[in-house]
Amino acid sequence: MQLIKIELFCLQLFLSLYPYVRLSIQLxxxxxxxxxxxxxxFIQQ
Incomplete structure (x- = not known):
């Protein structure tokens, strides 16, 4: 049961950070x- 809670917490954390991660990857x-x-x-010159 504890493992499922940890996984859910990680999932929520990932989802909350996902926009920032995607933005930084795009940058x-x-x-x-x-x-x-x-x-x-520079090469073509």
């Missing part, structure tokens, strides 16, 4: 894309 991805595009434009 990191956009930064990497920006650097990659910059790198490509």
């Amino acid at each position: 990191i991805c956009s930064l990497y894309n920006f650097r990659y595009l910059h790198y490509l434009s």
